[in-house]
Amino acid sequence: MTGDNAAQPNSTSTCPRHIAIIMDGNGRWAAERGLPRSEGHRVGVEAVRATVRAAIELEIAHITLFSFSSENWSRPAQEIRDLMSLLKRFVRTDLADLHKHRVRIRVIGERSGVEGEVINLIEDAVALTAGNTGLQLTVAFNYGARNEIVRAARALAERAVKGDIGPRDITAERLEEHLDTAGMPDPDLLIRTSGELRLSNFLLWQCAYTEFVFLDIYWPDFNRAALEQAIAIYQARERRYGGVDARSAG
Secondary structure (H helix, E strand, O other), X not given: OOOOOXXXXXXXXXXXXXXXXXXXXXXXXXXXXXXXXXHHHHHHHHHHHHHHHHHHHOOOOEEEEEEEEHHHHHOOHHHHHHHHHHHHHHHHHHHHHHHXXXXXXXXXXXXXXXXXXXXXHHHHHHHHHOOOOOOEEEEEEEEOHHHHHHHHHHHHHHHHHHOOOOHHHOOHHHHHOOOOOOOOOOOOEEEEOOOOOOOOOOXXXXXXXXXXXXXXXXXXXXXXXXXXXXXXXXXXXXXXXXXXXXXXXX
16 A cells, blocks of 8 residues: 655654565566666665665664575575675675664574675674664574574573473463564554565564555655655554544543
């Protein structure tokens, strides 16, 4: 769904504490312009920069970006090389500025199968910014939600086998402690660009009560105005968490 392009966030309404974003449409953006897919990904990085700057200015506490899914490894080898090159360039170019603005970087997803240079860059970025108290920028890299849940369940099963916990000790809260996002609030708002209406294996557990906003623009065209539009749509809704709204309760 989309909202009025003129919609603006309401400064008196609750702003989402945590916004998750599925950055979709780089390839289609490039194809419609007769450009290689790599150019769509390159311009998509500019959209990431604009979004992070806007989140800092709007004082959003958490932004989680779906940058590379565990399913993306099936893409053509050259496209994967281009994506890895862009990731490395982004970290090397932007890390100092992010650190200056007190951004704390967190990366979720599996490390296995990822080249050592990328892992080292990720670990260096996380370590450098660990003490920062501003925006927490979480990057979902080599991430799949089903895999995350399976890994959390396996960790609990291993603890049960060791006798550390019993079957009745396995609760939703304890499983959350073993997810990649442990310690983070669940997303209040999830934005997906490109008009696609699905989660694509992203934060399945965490988005149980998240508000979804689907925008009919490709990720390279995403900017502060689009972010503010999505926030305004979110603010116009009443979150009920399975209950009834105030009008029905009256």
